[in-house]
Amino acid sequence: CIYGAGAIGGYLASALDQAGAEVSLVARGPHLKAIQEKGLRFEKDGQISTHHLPASENPNEFGRQDFVIITVKAHGIPKIAQNLIPLLGPETAVVSAVNGLPWWYFHKAASRTSLDDQPLQSVDPGGVIWETIGPERAIGCVVYPACEIAEPGLIRHLDGDRFTLGEPSSEPSDRVKHLSALMISGGLKAPQKTKIRDEIWIKLWGNCSFNPVSALTGASLDLIGNDPASRAVIRDAMIECRKVGLAVGARFNVDIERRIQGGADIIGHKPSTRHDVELGRPMELDALTSTVLELARRLEIETPSLNAISALV
Incomplete structure (x- = not known):
C-alpha cells in the first residue's frame, strides 16, 4: 500500500x-x-x-x-x-x-x-x-x-x-x-x-542548507550555489551539519565543495520547501533542519549558522 x-x-x-x-x-x-x-x-x-x-x-x-x-x-x-x-x-x-x-x-x-x-x-x-x-x-x-x-x-x-x-x-x-x-x-x-544512515546524511547535507535558503530567497539551487555570499552561508551550514552527523556515527564520503557544486550544477531547480512556500503549504523543515538542531542541542554541539537560518525561516 x-x-x-x-x-x-x-x-x-x-x-x-x-x-x-x-x-x-x-x-x-x-x-x-x-x-x-x-x-x-x-x-x-x-x-x-x-x-x-x-x-x-x-x-x-x-x-x-x-x-x-x-x-x-x-x-x-x-x-x-x-x-x-x-x-x-x-x-x-x-x-x-x-x-x-x-x-x-x-x-x-x-x-x-x-x-x-x-x-x-x-x-x-x-x-x-x-x-x-x-x-x-x-x-x-x-x-x-x-x-x-x-x-x-x-x-x-x-x-x-x-x-x-x-x-x-x-x-x-x-x-x-x-x-x-x-x-x-x-x-x-x-x-x-x-550503511543507510550515511546515505541519509549525504542527502540531508544538501536539504538542511539549500532548502531553507531557497525557501527564504526564492532562488533556485544554481543561483544559490554560484553566488559567493549565499554559497558561504551554505558552506557554514554544511560544516555544522557534518559535525552533528559525525557525532552520531555517520560517514561523509564527499567533500563539502563537491557537495555544494552538485547542487549548483542543477539549473533552475527549486527544492520542495520553496514550492511549499509558493503554494502556501506547511514546510517540511522539522525533518530537514529541526532534527539536526535537536541532535546538536542534546549533544551540546554549537550550530550558529543553522540556528540563524532556522530562525529566519
Missing part, C-alpha cells in the same frame, strides 16, 4: 504496478477522485501510462499488507500513524520514503550516544509513531527522484529514478532484498545499502 499517493507515491505505485505487485493507494481530494475515475496516470519522457489501482481515503478497505510505503511529508506522519494500524500485520514492513532524518533513526543505531533507541522529538513528538508503528517494522529509504502532480490523477516525472534501501540494523535482510527486486523490476534503481 502506498500511503499518500502524491508525486513520489504515484511514481512508486506506477513502477510497482508495472512489476506485477498488488498495489493499493491511500489518497484524498481531487487527486483521489481522478484516480478512482480515470486511473493513476504517470508521464515520463512524454509517454503516459495508466494504472487502474484500488484507491481510497480509508485504509480499512485494504487490510493487512506486506509493505506500507509512506510518502506523506515527515511532519504529516504523526497525524496518520493511527490510520496505519489496519494495514499492519505481524510481518508488515513500513518504508518512510521521506526527506530528512526519519522517525526511526536511532533504532539499532549503535551511535554510542544517549540518543540510541529513542524517538526524535522534532519529527515524532511524544514518540507517537515509534509506539504506534514500531521501529522494528522500519526499512530505510532515501528518495532521489523529482516528480510533480501535473493535474489531479496525473504524475509527471522530472528527474531521477533511484530509491536507496537499507535496514536500520545495517544488516542485509530478505524483506529489503524482495522490495528492491520489485522496484528494479518496475524500472527503478533500488540499491541495497548496509
Whole structure:
C-alpha cells in the first residue's frame, strides 16, 4: 500500500504496478477522485501510462499488507500513524520514503550516544509513531527522484529514478532484498545499502542548507550555489551539519565543495520547501533542519549558522 499517493507515491505505485505487485493507494481530494475515475496516470519522457489501482481515503478497505510505503511529508506522519494500524500485520514492513532524518533513526543505531533507541522529538513528538508503528517494522529509504502532480490523477516525472534501501540494523535482510527486486523490476534503481544512515546524511547535507535558503530567497539551487555570499552561508551550514552527523556515527564520503557544486550544477531547480512556500503549504523543515538542531542541542554541539537560518525561516 502506498500511503499518500502524491508525486513520489504515484511514481512508486506506477513502477510497482508495472512489476506485477498488488498495489493499493491511500489518497484524498481531487487527486483521489481522478484516480478512482480515470486511473493513476504517470508521464515520463512524454509517454503516459495508466494504472487502474484500488484507491481510497480509508485504509480499512485494504487490510493487512506486506509493505506500507509512506510518502506523506515527515511532519504529516504523526497525524496518520493511527490510520496505519489496519494495514499492519505481524510481518508488515513500513518504508518512510521521506526527506530528512526519519522517525526511526536511532533504532539499532549503535551511535554510542544517549540518543540510541529513542524517538526524535522534532519529527515524532511524544514518540507517537515509534509506539504506534514500531521501529522494528522500519526499512530505510532515501528518495532521489523529482516528480510533480501535473493535474489531479496525473504524475509527471522530472528527474531521477533511484530509491536507496537499507535496514536500520545495517544488516542485509530478505524483506529489503524482495522490495528492491520489485522496484528494479518496475524500472527503478533500488540499491541495497548496509550503511543507510550515511546515505541519509549525504542527502540531508544538501536539504538542511539549500532548502531553507531557497525557501527564504526564492532562488533556485544554481543561483544559490554560484553566488559567493549565499554559497558561504551554505558552506557554514554544511560544516555544522557534518559535525552533528559525525557525532552520531555517520560517514561523509564527499567533500563539502563537491557537495555544494552538485547542487549548483542543477539549473533552475527549486527544492520542495520553496514550492511549499509558493503554494502556501506547511514546510517540511522539522525533518530537514529541526532534527539536526535537536541532535546538536542534546549533544551540546554549537550550530550558529543553522540556528540563524532556522530562525529566519
